[in-house]
Amino acid sequence: MNWILLIVAGLFEVAFAACLGKAKETTGTEATFWYVGFLLALSISMLLLIKATQQLPIGTAYAVWTGIGAVGTVLLGIFLFKEPATFWRMFFISTLILSIVGLKVVSN
Incomplete structure (x- = not known):
């Protein structure tokens, strides 16, 4: 159950990063x-x-938690904010995902 809470927490980290990105694109009440x-x-x-x-x-x-946030935010940037999906960005995101899975595997 705690791992599920942690994953959801990481997804909310992605959400707050997305809100910051959208706020940067808007003004006035919408930005608020x-x-x-x-x-x-x-x-x-x-x-x-x-x-x-x-x-x-x-x-x-x-x-x-930070890994989920980082991976999710990069993917969000690529799909929502049209950031480039270069080979090296995807390579290092892949290594980050492998590291997150590895930490889960070796943790009690």
């Missing part, structure tokens, strides 16, 4: 809504991370 979404997603992500780390090792949990 994106910033509110950022704060909401950030709060949920942190609360779930705190809950997950009550049972999981902090080093592993934090690395997995």
Whole structure:
């Protein structure tokens, strides 16, 4: 169950990064809504991370959480914000994914 909470926390990290990206593209009231979404997603992500780390090792949990956020944010940038999907970006994202899986495998 704690691993599921951690994965969901990582997905909310992606959500708060997406809100920041969208807020940067807008102005006025619309930007305010994106910033509110950022704060909401950030709060949920942190609360779930705190809950997950009550049972999981902090080093592993934090690395997995940031890894999910990093991979998700890069993929979001490629698909939503039209950032380039170069060979080297995809190569290093792949190594990050392998590292996240590896941490899960070697953790109790």
